[in-house]
Amino acid sequence: MADERLIVALDFHEMDKVQALVENLGDCVSYYKVGMELFYSVGVEVITYLKQQNKEVFLDLKLHDIPNTAARGLCSLARLGVSILNVHASGSYTMMKTAIDQLRQETARTGIPCPKLIAVTVLTSIDQTDWTAIGQKTNIQEQVVRLAKLTKQAGLDGVVASPQEAQAIRQACGEEFMIVTPGVRPSGVATNDQSRIAVPMQALKNGASHLVIGRPITAAKDPHAAALAIIKEMEMVR
């Protein structure tokens, strides 16, 4: 049966690949993430399809713009009836506050359920070398925790961060805060372009509320078996 803490990233650009994977995974996955590649290729059709299959959807478009533009963009996306939307926390406290306030007002006005809004802290692909090269002086974890606190102050539901920072975020932001961690790799599986990673069990022990996992499942020879093995590991931490 599905573990509602697992979100499978559908990073494809063809609808038939999505359908084949969702059919293959069946009841063992209840939550999917639709990102830029899929949404820019297929559009709203994929959201409609996943909802028809009774799946929850995290629409990951990582908005990063001036407050009004980001907020209005999110209000448009909320009409799709997805469960989670996201922005970049580095877009500022003001952007996040404007976004969540307008999203709540607009969904209350129209009667659409308000999606959870979470903020990306520091991308899990970024390592210390990338971090220094863009002029950052703090260490990555300090910056992640700083952005997580700002996200909470702005009134959002949680953050996206690496499993390596989950424990520090949990301590700083409390039990109710969503901590969604990509950068999860079962032992022995290719890391690809991810840098700050952990195995599923460690991510949960560190305090992650949800794990976003793509290629370890979608690129596996047997995606169903790969998902089941991950779920089995996850079930050891409750």
Ligand SMILES: O=C(O)c1cc(=O)[nH]c(=O)n1[C@@H]1O[C@H](COP(=O)(O)O)[C@@H](O)[C@H]1O
């Ligand atoms: O917002 C995200 O979902 C995200 C943030 C982040 O910091 N790192 C990250 O990998 N992601 C997404 O999580 C997914 C990870 O996929 P895999 O690396 O294939 O497991 C991709 O769809 C990324 O776009």
